Amino acid sequence: MTQQQLAERVGIKFQQIQKYETGANRVSASRLWDIADALEVSVSFFFEGLNEEDTKASNKIPADILGDKEALDLVRSYYAIPEAQRRRLFELARVLSDVA
Numbered sequence: 001m002t003q004q005q006l007a008e009r010v011g012i013k014f015q016q017i018q019k020y021e022t023g024a025n026r027v028s029a030s031r032l033w034d035i036a037d038a039l040e041v042s043v044s045f046f047f048e049g050l051n052e053e054d055t056k057a058s059n060k061i062p063a064d065i066l067g068d069k070e071a072l073d074l075v076r077s078y079y080a081i082p083e084a085q086r087r088r089l090f091e092l093a094r095v096l097s098d099v100a
Helices: 003-010 014-022 029-039 043-047 052-059 069-080 083-099
Strands: none
Touching (some): 029 043, 069 083
16 A cells, blocks of 8 residues: 555545654554554554563663653753754764664
8 A cells, every 4th residue: 555545545645644654753543543444454553563571671761751850851952942953963862872
């Protein structure tokens, strides 16, 4: 199925499908439900192969991250940066985390 065909079935533009596919935009739970329905798979299809231990090991993020003042300050500061610079900072952070 092409991005265009999926977009038509879900009722959105194909550019939005591209953004979901590349990770530029997050997929809401309701949109994931719509996509699964359009592809005639269950929502769990998108999570096959993941288990709790893999998720914990790969994320290394505390469960109460939203309760951490430093994390919230970091997120607020991040979103205060202009979008083009924010994207570059995000890519830098991704590269640095891959190296670590």
